[in-house]
Amino acid sequence: MKLDSKIPQGPLSDKWTDYKDHLKLVAPNNRPKIDIIVVGTGLAGASAAASLGEMGYNVKAFCFQDSPRRAHSIAAQGGINAAKNYQNDGDSIYRLFYDTIKGGDYRSREANVHRLAEVSGNIIDQCVSQGVPFAREYGGMLDNRSFGGVQVQRTFYAAGQTGQQLLLGAYSALSRQIGLGHVKMFSRHEMLDLVKVDGKARGIIARNLVTGELERHSAHAVVIASGGYGNVYFLSTNAMGSNVTASWKVHKQGAAFANPCFVQIHPTCIPVHGTNQAKLTLMSESLRNSGRIWVPKKKEDAEAVRNGSLKPTQIAEEDRDYYLERRYPAFGNLVPRDVASRAAKEVCDEGLGIEANDTNEGVYLDFSSEIKSKGKEVAYAQGNHDPNEEETIKLGKQWIEEKYGNLFAMYEKITDENPYETPMKIYPAVHYTMGGVWVDYNLQSTIPGCFVAGEANFSDHGANRLGASALMQGLADGYFVLPYTVSNYLADDIRTGKISTDSPEFAQAESNVKATIDKFLNNNGTKSVDHFHKRLGLVMWNKVGMARNEKGLKEAIEEIGQIRDEFYKDVYVPGTSDELNPELEKALRVADFLELGQLMAMDALQRNESCGGHFRNEYQDAEGETLRDDEKFSFVSAWEYKGQDTTKAELHKEELKYEFIKIAARNYK
Amino acid sequence: MSAAKNINITLKIWRQKNADSKGNIETYKLDNVSTASSFLEMLDQLNEQLINERKEPVAFDHDCREGICGMCSLYINGRAHGPETGTTTCQLHMRKFNDGDTIFIEPWRSKAFPVVKDLVVDRSAFDRIQQAGGFVSVNTSGNTIDANSIPIPKDDADKAFMAAACIGCGACVASCKNGSAMLFVGAKVSQYALLPQGKVEATQRVQNMVRQMDEEGFGNCTNTGACEVECPKGISLENIARMNREYLKSSF
Amino acid sequence: MAKSALLKSSIAKKYWMALTGLFLCLFLTGHLAGNLQLLIPDNASAFNQYALFMTTNPAVKVLSYLTYISIIFHAIDGIMLAIQNKKARPIAYAKNNPSGNSSFASRNMAVLGTVILIFIVTHMVTFWAKMHFDKNMPLQTLSVTDEASGMKQDFYITTGTGQDKFLPVNQVDGKNLVIEGNKIFIVKPIKVEFAQGYKDLYKITLDFFRDAKYGLIYTLLYVLAMLALGFHLWHGFASAFQSLGLNNPKFNAGIKIFGRAFSVLVPLLFAIIPLYIHFSK
Structure with missing residues (x-):
């Protein structure tokens, strides 16, 4: 396998423009003769399908949900970054580019990230013209807020539902194309294999989840935009249906899988409540704009809080450790996610956790200071220059409610605690996966004609993603990159004609899928799919989670292999193949997670350094910060599939060259 | 906060094989449901129990489980998304129910939303x-006017x-x-x-x-x-x- | 908009329901004002004059035809909506708790409307049809006792002026003076309308509610119908504004309060009249 990133030559800021100008085009009259499959309808998939449909290609879009509008991009809360510099705080394309590279701990490609920063402004323009109702100021201009890891306000938002509004914007564009007949939508369909003909991606096998029918769909190019693989941990902030299957099938067909160990653990999630828990809920990072994170200084206080004999509000100011503000004065509570998460784990490991669950893991996110200071500001603005405490707190709570009302309501629903009165309890949880299918500058995988976009690819976030950058990347890929690069690829296909689905390749792929399904249904084991998924998740969280070490990773590789063997022997999948069968769907997904999980551990094991979301206990500096090894590990690890036993996977390396910025230790102090 | 406890409940759930078949209400008993669980986690628990008993689990729509994707539905005790207002089923928690409660769970009923299976509608x-x-x-051009x-x-x-x-x-x-x-x-x-x-x-x-x-x-x-x-x-x-x-x- | 959409589109149907409904509210107000005259004791003359005016004045005629059309349209449209809405949920919920999210009145508009429709039909048969078509509808008479002779003589009160205002009943002999409907004709030499009498709606009304056998039942049924009308208006009045798109937080409370006051007061006043008549005999 040869990894050619195809990064164009020339100065960084001209690369994309020059490259775009010289890409091949497909004339409008030829586009309807060309079929494109898009798998996934999140920000990347919906925007890609809509844009390609607009251009006149014949697009078939697939999602496993009942409607394209349900894709998990919808759950993104905080915002989307763009280098508009509307707030006049010195922002620029270069700064967004620099922040993203630095935030990613120097493990992403300069050219890709710069392109992302370049088109970020267009995304906002595009979305506003689509009718996305971003938050505005009284002057009618767009409002911004800050996010972790940056010192400017460049995040555009729509209350705590930015992902929803952006996805519904992309969904509306997609709906328009469906209505016009340019896109054919296949909801409740799951892609179960990629079909290659003559080495090129030429179609997929999809299962109609309602009838169970296996369908062959051919196309001249296939775009995978099926999201990330955080659900390998069982508990994560991903949707229940989020899965790696489409990406993994592509990987099995020969696409390299890059940086699988780079997983983002989000610092502000609601802690685990019990063993029946099915998923974790994120509290937007934007809350760190207003909340202060702390734990009790004394272990006895932490214990008293856990057993209910002490309330957090009773702990005196001097007995609280605002550990992020203490350790990182420059960025304080707004350090990047990986840093904040690890710090939370450290204080909890010291026995200072405050959540009354099995692990005691939880820290406080406290809004009382913000309530007071904002209350005072509002009172002043209303002409009251000497508000009493009661008025101040009342106004402050109103301010908080306007800004974060929906998040506070959600928190209260889940925990039954009122975060206006008592600090929120939070703890890190798996949230986003930076790794994914390896793609070149065109977002094309190592399989010709198979493009991968959004969270499903590995391209832009290095070892850690900054807040509000996932939405940016999804839409950048779908709206502003793929339409150019896919056309360039398809320019050679105008004479190909319709791809037949009667070829042996399709028949073979379909019969393979059928065999797998039949195997599960006839397995007649004793344990449910969830049983294995939970076990896998526990191993992943404990040994391939926030802090990793050689011993744990080796154990994980071993244990995951065992769970996988047991899974195939003993899983019980009820029902039949010709009906809506959620257990079968889960089984097919977990089978892929059981391979991926092992590969993640392999990847983490070979990366003998700490960077971004990948923290190896062996590689930290005296203050417990990540210790990168740029000499040896300034590369993208790209794995080649060599069979179900992923310990046999072969590692390829794409070296990362930093020509335009100087690599430095990441410092948020 | 009321501390989480376990409750025992009776469920009356609409079961329907597929769009063409007739459905009916089936009764299930479910014990030891944590009041800290969400309503859908309670259904997960029921399904785990059914699978262990070699019975067919209940199909229901759900995805994000944080109240935003809109995939979950369910008509619970005569109310859409259950008794709590301003809440999706996935955000409804079992602390809203009491020990010994009987809970009716039905699919959305509408001619325009035909039942696909059990509690899943189209x-x-x-x-x-x-x-x-x-x-x-x-159209996606990148050349629309400036957002402001x-x-x-x-x-x-x-x-x-x-x-x-x-x-x-x-x-x-x-x-x-x-x-x-x-x-x-x-x-x-x-x-x-x-x-x-x-x-x-x-x-x-x-x-x-x-x-x-x-x-x-x-x-x-x-x-x-x-x-x-x-x-x-x-x-x-x-x-x-x-x-x-x-x-x-x-x-x- | 296509012409068919003006009738068929779901939203257009709402407009028609709202417009006809609100028009019928105006009608109710006018009708009530007239009926309230029944509460004034011995008010036959004024009431019957008013009744004649209402049945003959051209402007009122136009309005009354609009009212008939409104009632018919409101009813037909309402029935069609009810059928369409019924079809939209072929399978009912096994357990439903709609009182948690909506008012009794709002959920039962069709039933209440049907009750009101039945009432309107019987009401029209009892009074309106009699007034319009009954050839034997009695005309209002006035008994005068001559003080000197002690003789009693009955007079028709007519629309004529001066001497003609009062026409002795015994002069109408069927040869020289005839009455057709409420019109009084001089037959010879040629048939000429001489004056109009006043149909005695007042008497009919009082007799109806004071009927020895059924008066109480009629009164109670009337009151029940008004109760249905009250509920119908309780939801319907404000609902009409919503249907017409007139939902503005500044005025909503006002519309709601007015609508509720209207829905209580109007049926209540209507209902008081038969109760008064029946129990004051």
């Missing part, structure tokens, strides 16, 4: 309404956002005695009608979306207001009135 009618006009006809070149009054932007907060779950249809979809359509029409970008094609939009809505077989609005009460996102009836105005305007 809501693609909503997609088709959106396809009929729920968009601004702007048309100032939008904060009040309008906020109202548009509140309408756009609809998650398309269908609780409005399910709870309306007429099975009307007007809150859903009204919210979409309103979002665009309130923004300068959407005003340009307001006439065709409201005409096309209402026509599609009628074709799908939804009932008509009689302003009972049930939809507004049951809407997990608090979409206001004002949006239906705005759609009525827009439709009137578009008729002349």
